[in-house]
Amino acid sequence: MKDMTDIPAMMTEIGERARAASRTLAIAPTGARSASLHAAADRIDAQTDAIVAANTLDMEAGTAKGLSSAMLDRLRLDPDRIRGIASALRAVAEQSDPVGEILAAWSMPSGIDIERVRTPIGVVGVIYESRPNVTADAGALCLRSGNAVILRGGSESFHSSRAIHECLVAGLATAGLPQDAIQLVPTRDRAAVTEMLGMTEFIDVIVPRGGKGLVGAVQRDARVPVFAHLEGIVHIYVDRAADPQKALDVVLNSKTRRTGICGAAECLLIHRDVAETLGADLVRALQAAGVEVRGDPALQQIENVRPAEDDDWGREYLDSIIAARIVPDLDAAMDHIGRHGSNHTDCILTEDADAAARFFEEVDSAIVLHNASTQFADGGEFGMGAEIGIATGRLHARGPVGAEQLTSFKYRVRGNGSVRA
Amino acid sequence: MKDMTDIPAMMTEIGERARAASRTLAIAPTGARSASLHAAADRIDAQTDAIVAANTLDMEAGTAKGLSSAMLDRLRLDPDRIRGIASALRAVAEQSDPVGEILAAWSMPSGIDIERVRTPIGVVGVIYESRPNVTADAGALCLRSGNAVILRGGSESFHSSRAIHECLVAGLATAGLPQDAIQLVPTRDRAAVTEMLGMTEFIDVIVPRGGKGLVGAVQRDARVPVFAHLEGIVHIYVDRAADPQKALDVVLNSKTRRTGICGAAECLLIHRDVAETLGADLVRALQAAGVEVRGDPALQQIENVRPAEDDDWGREYLDSIIAARIVPDLDAAMDHIGRHGSNHTDCILTEDADAAARFFEEVDSAIVLHNASTQFADGGEFGMGAEIGIATGRLHARGPVGAEQLTSFKYRVRGNGSVRA
Numbered sequence: 001m002k003d004m005t006d007i008p009a010m011m012t013e014i015g016e017r018a019r020a021a022s023r024t025l026a027i028a029p030t031g032a033r034s035a036s037l038h039a040a041a042d043r044i045d046a047q048t049d050a051i052v053a054a055n056t057l058d059m060e061a062g063t064a065k066g067l068s069s070a071m072l073d074r075l076r077l078d079p080d081r082i083r084g085i086a087s088a089l090r091a092v093a094e095q096s097d098p099v100g101e102i103l104a105a106w107s108m109p110s111g112i113d114i115e116r117v118r119t120p121i122g123v124v125g126v127i128y129e130s131r132p133n134v135t136a137d138a139g140a141l142c143l144r145s146g147n148a149v150i151l152r153g154g155s156e157s158f159h160s161s162r163a164i165h166e167c168l169v170a171g172l173a174t175a176g177l178p179q180d181a182i183q184l185v186p187t188r189d190r191a192a193v194t195e196m197l198g199m200t201e202f203i204d205v206i207v208p209r210g211g212k213g214l215v216g217a218v219q220r221d222a223r224v225p226v227f228a229h230l231e232g233i234v235h236i237y238v239d240r241a242a243d244p245q246k247a248l249d250v251v252l253n254s255k256t257r258r259t260g261i262c263g264a265a266e267c268l269l270i271h272r273d274v275a276e277t278l279g280a281d282l283v284r285a286l287q288a289a290g291v292e293v294r295g296d297p298a299l300q301q302i303e304n305v306r307p308a309e310d311d312d313w314g315r316e317y318l319d320s321i322i323a324a325r326i327v328p329d330l331d332a333a334m335d336h337i338g339r340h341g342s343n344h345t346d347c348i349l350t351e352d353a354d355a356a357a358r359f360f361e362e363v364d365s366a367i368v369l370h371n372a373s374t375q376f377a378d379g380g381e382f383g384m385g386a387e388i389g390i391a392t393g394r395l396h397a398r399g400p401v402g403a404e405q406l407t408s409f410k411y412r413v414r415g416n417g418s419v420r421a
Numbered sequence: 422m423k424d425m426t427d428i429p430a431m432m433t434e435i436g437e438r439a440r441a442a443s444r445t446l447a448i449a450p451t452g453a454r455s456a457s458l459h460a461a462a463d464r465i466d467a468q469t470d471a472i473v474a475a476n477t478l479d480m481e482a483g484t485a486k487g488l489s490s491a492m493l494d495r496l497r498l499d500p501d502r503i504r505g506i507a508s509a510l511r512a513v514a515e516q517s518d519p520v521g522e523i524l525a526a527w528s529m530p531s532g533i534d535i536e537r538v539r540t541p542i543g544v545v546g547v548i549y550e551s552r553p554n555v556t557a558d559a560g561a562l563c564l565r566s567g568n569a570v571i572l573r574g575g576s577e578s579f580h581s582s583r584a585i586h587e588c589l590v591a592g593l594a595t596a597g598l599p600q601d602a603i604q605l606v607p608t609r610d611r612a613a614v615t616e617m618l619g620m621t622e623f624i625d626v627i628v629p630r631g632g633k634g635l636v637g638a639v640q641r642d643a644r645v646p647v648f649a650h651l652e653g654i655v656h657i658y659v660d661r662a663a664d665p666q667k668a669l670d671v672v673l674n675s676k677t678r679r680t681g682i683c684g685a686a687e688c689l690l691i692h693r694d695v696a697e698t699l700g701a702d703l704v705r706a707l708q709a710a711g712v713e714v715r716g717d718p719a720l721q722q723i724e725n726v727r728p729a730e731d732d733d734w735g736r737e738y739l740d741s742i743i744a745a746r747i748v749p750d751l752d753a754a755m756d757h758i759g760r761h762g763s764n765h766t767d768c769i770l771t772e773d774a775d776a777a778a779r780f781f782e783e784v785d786s787a788i789v790l791h792n793a794s795t796q797f798a799d800g801g802e803f804g805m806g807a808e809i810g811i812a813t814g815r816l817h818a819r820g821p822v823g824a825e826q827l828t829s830f831k832y833r834v835r836g837n838g839s840v841r842a
Contacts, residue, residue: 027782108804112793119785121815204815225646225816246838253840360833361448364540372533372836381841382832383529394542394625394829395646396817408815411803412781415793417667419674420802 007187011195014150015202017180018123022148024178026120030097032175033143037093040171041086044136047167048082054163055132062130062156070260074131075157085136085164088386092140095385098404099146111418118407120146122204125196126388127152127218129210132160138207139168139182141388145406148181150203152196154210155188162186197222207401209389212316227397227405229389231316232262233342234374237333237359238282239350240273246371247349251282254347254374256289260318262390263345263377267313268324269333275299275326286322295324314340330355334362341365343392345377366392366399428608432616435571436623438601439544443569445599447541451518453596454564458514461592462507465557468588469503475584476553483551483577491681495552496578506557506585509807513561516806519825520567531841536833541567543625545827546617547809548573548639550631553581559628560589560603562809566827569602571624573617575631576609583607618643628822630810633737648818648826650810652737653683654763655795658754658780659703660771661694667792668770672703674794675768677710681739683811684766684798688734689745690754696720696747707743716745735761751776755783762786764813766798787813787820 025033044051055077062072077085101118108114124147126138135153142149153161165184172179185192196203200223207227208218219228236254238247254265268286270279275298283293283302293299294308305324312323313336327333337346347369348359356370367377367390379387379400388406391397397405446454465472476498483493498506522539529535545568547559556574563570574582586605593600606613617624621644628648629639640649657675659668675686689707691700696719704714704723714720715729726745733744734757748754758767768790769780777791788798788811800808800821809827812818818826 026785106804108802110797110802112797112802114803119815243838249838249840250836257841364447365831367832367834369834370836372834372839373841375841376531376533376834376836376839378841381529381531381533382535383527394540398829399832408819410786411788411820413788413790413793413797415671415791415797417664417670418793418797419670420678420794420796420799 007189007191008195010187011185011192011199012202014183014185015123015199018148018150018183019202021178021180022120022122025143025146025148025181028146028177030099032177033097033146034093036143036171036175036177037089037140038171039174040136040140040168041089041093043167043170044082044086044089044164047163048079051077051082051160051163052079054159057159058132058157065156067156071130071156075160077132077160081133085133088133089136089140092144092386092403095144095403097144098407103409110420111415113414115412116409117412119410121406121408123148123150123202124406125150125152125199125203125206125224127193127196127206127208127210127214128154129214130154130156132157132164134209135161135164135184136168137386138209138388139165141386141403141406143181145403147406150183150185150196152185152193158188194221197224200224205396207388226393227391227401228393230342230344230392232264232344232377232390233267233314233316233340234263234265234345234347234377235267235269235337235341236265236347236349236374237269237327237330237337238271238274238278239330239348239352239355240271241352241355242274242278242349243351243371244278244281247278247282248285250347250349250371250373252285252289255286255291255322256320257373257375259320261375261378263375264318265347265374266316266322267340268322269327269336270324271333272326272328279326283324290320292321293324294321296326298326299324330358334359337363337365344390345369345374347372347374366390428610428612429616431608432606432613432620433623435604435606436544436620439569439571439604440623442599442601443541443543446564446567446569446602449567449598451520453598454518454567455514457592457596457598458510458561458564459592460595461561461589462510462514464588464591465503465507465510465585468584469500472498472503472581472584473500475580478580479553479578486577488577492551492577496581498553498581502554506554509554510557510561513565513807513824516565516824518565519828524830532836532839534835537830538833539828540831542827542829544569544571544623546571546573546620546624546627546645548614548617548627548629548631548635549575550635551575551577553578553585555630556582556585556605557589558807559630559809560586562807562824562827564602566824568827571604571606571617573606573614579609615642618645621645626817628809647814648812648822649814651763651765651813653685653765653798653811654688654735654737654761655684655686655766655768655798656688656690656758656762657686657768657770657795658690658748658751658758659692659695659699660751660769660773660776661692662773662776663695663699663770664772664792665699665702668699668703669706671768671770671792671794673706673710675796676707676712676743677741678794678796680741682796682799684796685739686768686795687737687743688761689743690748690757691745692754693747693749700747704745711741713742714745715742717747719747720745751779755780758784758786765811766790766795768793768795787811
């Protein structure tokens with residue numbers, strides 16, 4: 001590795017190694033990639049103490065730096081969480097291999113047979129914040145899909161990520177795969193991120209995982225294509241034809257099952273015809289479950305509803321808070337979602353099939369739901385296995401990004417001396 | 422339309438109109454979009470004289486400017502070519518509608534039903550050179566796929582494109598669709614292109630169609646995602662196990678059927694074991710068909726083979742010229758393609774199934790062929806209907822880009838008050 005003070009040279013070397021490794025990976029057998037992940041999982045189990053020790057360094061630095069308790073909790077690793085990381089690796093190892101899958105096959109009257117077959121993308125760059133488990137999850141998904149990966153973790157999780165990364169590399173070595181297939185940027189210098197964003201020659205796509213600040217900065221500055229993972233500004237529209245019991249079940253689950261995930265509901269839109277009946281019941285049920293409701297003037301008539309400010313619309317709380325507003329009709333609800341949503345996940349509660357159909361058609365989000373909890377917005381719940389996140393863009397990947405979404409394809413054409421007329 | 426000297430303001434207005442039109446289009450029925458294309462085709466037939474007159478202005482300016490005869494030929498419209506444009510519009514109108522197609526549907530044990538359904542991308546920007554027919558083709562494909570489009574044609578075809586665009590807009594009006602669904606940038610000022618490349622808010626993807634200079638500049642400067650259409654540096658590798666008759670048929674067809682299309686072969690790689698037999702036959706057959714062969718030193722032993730210079734490797738001639746080189750084995754052939762190819766289309770001629778399998782696996786091109794002419798690299802020949810070009814990137818679209826490749830998708834999830842455990 002070059003002098004770490006020369007970040008551009010260092011990153012170019014990492015990029016060249018990743019590109020070279022990606023060529024080997026693209027033709028490596030499924031079995032080797034699976035074996036590598038199993039070996040990495042075993043290594044993580046065996047290295048639990050060392051990983052905890054590395055994490056302790058990060059936790060001490062984070063505490064000294066005054067990180068919030070939520071951030072410290074995301075950062076923290078204990079033997080139980082480390083077992084979870086290892087078992088996630090094994091789960092990815094057991095997932096079916098997308099590479100080489102024949103997506104379609106057909107013959108043309110001209111005499112040629114055509115196949116569309118999945119291929120790796122090449123080199124993926126993952127830029128994430130302080131969750132150390134992303135090191136393992138993202139590394140594993142990229143390997144499962146035949147891609148080399150350059151990981152740039154948050155500086156707060158520097159030691160933890162390095163300890164986990166060492167296990168992934170040990171797994172690659174055991175399986176006879178190039179160790180450069182999973183590289184971790186070995187510096188906390190932000191200049192390394194700037195370099196990554198411009199490395200069009202060596203990185204095919206960048207996946208930013210983290211808050212609005214990180215993702216926005218990556219989108220703004222990247223020359224490399226980005227699978228944007230914007231925050232989940234998740235809306236639930238309670239139609240006038242909503243079933244009250246379903247509405248209560250779905251709204252409570254959507255907001256309270258886990259408040260810190262991107263599929264958690266952040267805003268409730270209530271049709272005015274049911275505002276004083278079902279709407280009021282929903283607000284009180286949320287409050288009874290410990291949720292702070294920030295409502296528009298009409299909803300402020302309900303006890304303990306706090307006034308919503310302008311910036312409560314379109315806000316991702318990731319906490320026990322929900323914004324709530326009364327709307328005159330479905331169009332107004334969809335208009336609100338269009339203005340304030342993040343094209344992530346939005347839900348309609350109704351027994352009116354026409355209203356549901358219009359919502360499905362017109363709301364431009366990766367995931368639209370009808371009478372189902374927004375917390376289903378998750379690759380695992382979709383049956384896709386592990387995911388790297390929920391993409392909110394409209395190109396290539398959209399919705400849960402698992403191994404399949406990290407692939408490309410090519411056309412294989414077979415003839416028998418066939419020529420074009 | 423704002424003052425044309427204020428290009429940024431003008432382009433912003435065009436962008437806002439396109440975005441608004443895309444929302445209407447996304448929910449417009451299939452029938453309206455088809456009817457619009459039929460009406461546009463009728464209008465083009467009816468306006469043949471006016472289109473020829475507009476084209477005459479372009480041809481006169483092009484001649485005065487000293488355009489090459491090849492460029493003038495691409496620019497020229499006559500009643501026959503105009504009929505071809507109209508019939509291409511009708512063909513796209515008859516193509517099946519990708520929007521709304523259910524790509525997959527499945528149920529989860531949690532009780533939710535999931536559908537993955539095709540949606541438009543939104544707003545497509547097409548930047549192209551002087552072929553006026555692209556105005557119609559690109560406009561039609563974007564409309565077929567439910568996208569609004571901003572067209573920026575080459576300045577040489579300014580009047581011709583404007584005359585064709587008027588017919589497309591008339592078609593939209595007839596079908597009751599927003600006229601801003603297909604907009605043509607009304608200035609030749611290059612600053613308009615610069616603006617387009619940065620309009621991330623209003624344009625979802627840019628498709629550059631044209632030579633290396635145009636595509637390279639767009640890729641370098643665009644902030645908006647790009648479906649790159651690089652030139653076709655198309656290779657044919659003649660393996661030692663090639664069947665001589667198939668090789669003769671395929672090589673001649675690949676090079677000479679039409680030399681000006683991106684699937685035309687540009688470089689022949691010949692295994693050394695057959696260099697003096699089949700290789701020499703192929704070179705002589707190409708020469709007999711009027712093709713200039715530029716060979717490496719060994720091939721220069723054959724009469725009339727001109728010496729290949731360094732810049733003949735990786736060159737797109739689009740003419741009756743081919744580069745030719747002897748290689749020691751399959752690996753060397755693939756290495757040459759990796760260095761000099763453009764990830765577009767490459768072919769192996771062999772009866773050795775293992776060699777073909779390795780070529781299919783290891784050559785990283787959108788289209789790989791075995792014993793079939795490279796001139797099959799075409800959306801029509803793949804059964805995809807009209808195409809906007811052959812994408813050479815690995816994200817979203819790859820290979821022939823037709824209406825389907827101009828779509829995105831979303832997930833529709835149905836429950837019955839379903840909540841996540």
